Amino acid sequence: MKGRAKSPKTKFGIPIVSFLCCLFFLAGFYISTLFSQDVPNLRSGSRILESVEEADRYDVMSQPHGETGDSYIQSIPFQVLSWKPRALYFPGFATAAQCQSIIKMAKSNLKPSTLALRKGETDESTKGTRTSSGTFISASEDNTGILEAVEQKISKVTMIPRTHGEAFNVLRYEVGQKYDSHYDAFNPAEYGPQKSQRVASFLLYLTSVEEGGETMFPFENGVKLGMGFDYKKCAGLKVKPQQGDGLLFYSVFPNGTIDQLSLHGSCPVIKGEKWVATKWIRDQEEEED
Structure with a gap:
């Protein structure tokens, strides 16, 4: 008899509990929907990027600047390719x-590229080391203002004034042409006393190359350093030329010593044609010719 007296509670208890659970679920869903209306939609990566760009555009205010500063904020995207040597890549x-305009300026004045000779070297002994053709063009010779604009942008990313840069060395590499591994900095023990030192190099790729023509750093991260490396070999970290992209690397440490890992070269062009505008940057102002 006692068991039967409890049966009504068992019969109606489960439906009541289920109904209450559904009621609480619906209420919670409704409340969460109300709150979610004030939360920005961050479901896609593109939306996140857009919100960052909006913050840069509207929330970041430019600061008062000096006579030589800029009145606006500029973002120049880059990728760190290596810390050893210090090499940065600038797309677009x-x-x-x-x-195309820079190529047009240089095309009619190309001559076989030459080398700065070390003690004991001759033109004959270094024949075949550098087989490109090129010419030097300064921004003051360009009536279009394009080289000046590029120079200004280079000075922003290097934080070195334009006055420290040499004239652009515009180079053309045809099929089979290359530049064996070398340093842009001049070791006084090999080249004699120097008035100033090349501390950084900026390469602006003027064309894309179908195959070959990469800029290479064979000693990247200290690999093969001091092992009797074949300087004609195309090896190590390689940067493929893409039109409009830039490559910056430093040949000298902040303490003034040459970075042995900055050894670099240009791999032979296999298919296509390589055009590049090189800007060498020194630790002192360059004297105008």
């Missing part, structure tokens, strides 16, 4: 039209 640094 110049437009296709700018690149």
